[in-house]
Amino acid sequence: MILGIETSCDDTSVALVDAQGWVHALVSQSQDLLHSQFGGVVPEIAYRNHSLALLPLIDQVLQSRSLSWSAVEGISVTTRPGLLGSLMVGSVVAQTLGMAQKIEVVGVNHLLGHVAAPFLKDAQHKPTFSVEEEHLCLAVSGGHSSLYRVQGLQRVQILATTPDDAAGECLDKFAKMLGLGFPGGPQVDRLAQTGNSRRFQFMDHIPNSLSFSGLKSAAQRRLAGLSIPESDLPDWCASFQEQLVDILLSHLKIWQRQTGLRRVTLTGGVSANSRLRQKVAQWAGENSLELLVTPKIYCTDNAAMIALAGLLLKEKSSLDCSSSSLPGDFV
Numbered sequence: 001m002i003l004g005i006e007t008s009c010d011d012t013s014v015a016l017v018d019a020q021g022w023v024h025a026l027v028s029q030s031q032d033l034l035h036s037q038f039g040g041v042v043p044e045i046a047y048r049n050h051s052l053a054l055l056p057l058i059d060q061v062l063q064s065r066s067l068s069w070s071a072v073e074g075i076s077v078t079t080r081p082g083l084l085g086s087l088m089v090g091s092v093v094a095q096t097l098g099m100a101q102k103i104e105v106v107g108v109n110h111l112l113g114h115v116a117a118p119f120l121k122d123a124q125h126k127p128t129f130s131v132e133e134e135h136l137c138l139a140v141s142g143g144h145s146s147l148y149r150v151q152g153l154q155r156v157q158i159l160a161t162t163p164d165d166a167a168g169e170c171l172d173k174f175a176k177m178l179g180l181g182f183p184g185g186p187q188v189d190r191l192a193q194t195g196n197s198r199r200f201q202f203m204d205h206i207p208n209s210l211s212f213s214g215l216k217s218a219a220q221r222r223l224a225g226l227s228i229p230e231s232d233l234p235d236w237c238a239s240f241q242e243q244l245v246d247i248l249l250s251h252l253k254i255w256q257r258q259t260g261l262r263r264v265t266l267t268g269g270v271s272a273n274s275r276l277r278q279k280v281a282q283w284a285g286e287n288s289l290e291l292l293v294t295p296k297i298y299c300t301d302n303a304a305m306i307a308l309a310g311l312l313l314k315e316k317s318s319l320d321c322s323s324s325s326l327p328g329d330f331v
């Protein structure tokens, strides 16, 4: 059993995952309410609350499975990228517990956690291929939007990545412009369900890279000085979401054609978006591609994906927060 710890941003999360990738426990504490009044994550508030929440969550997870420390063979913790103070809370707790309990500690790159997430197993989700089988991974979150060629977690090649804003950041800013609260992605998704996605046009072309700053600025220009009636919110959200999904899908299509890869995974917080899931599934179906979509509970930041990533990287382990070449870095 591996204990996973994730504290890279504003979610405190702890999980137990076994050597086959089965999730035995996952408990997360969101800080959304604390940050929403500021319209975004405040680093100082985030790390102070991680330091309050983490140890009780670890106890809770072990107790939920009636396990003692003797059942835990390793600790896997996010060591980068993320907010420095938040990362330090997780790393220091993991290192201290590792020393006290004489358990190996593996430092994990958060993005590799997202790459591993589709391969977690539970009663509702059994992956149809393994992480070692070569595949194309679209990882979209609040901080990152990237396409990877994956041949196991030790061999993850960056094919394309955003030169500016990530898709989630763009969604969150758009939601903020409409006064929808933080994080905005789920609100936009919910309102878009009943909206007309063709009503508003933000951009007249798909950007050449996985760039979302153009879409964000276009929305800023269109919304400047407008007071949007509540009844129009669904149409604004559906139109904006459609164009954001189209950028992601068009780059996914380009890289699938270029690499010829027939297996595809979809992961990261934004991959919880219902329209993105629907359009990617439709495209994969039409092209007979093998698609593995991350279950919604493992899309946003969680410790189960960090535990699995640690397991998959374990052979090259040891935690070194200062090293510039952690195991499982990108090639």
Ligand code: KG4
Residues within 6 Å of the ligand: 009, 140, 141, 142, 143, 144, 167, 168, 169, 171, 172, 183, 184, 185, 186, 189, 268, 269, 270, 271, 272, 273, 274, 299, 300, 301
């Ligand atoms: O992976 P994640 O939890 O954190 C990072 O690693 O950044 O992703 C958070 C992002 C936020 O921008 C949030 O608005 C977005 O994921 N998100 C969604 C949905 N659920 C979360 N975006 C669109 N639709 C959703 N249903």
Ligand code: ZN
Residues within 6 Å of the ligand: 110, 114, 141, 142, 268, 269, 300, 301
């Ligand atoms: Zn993340």
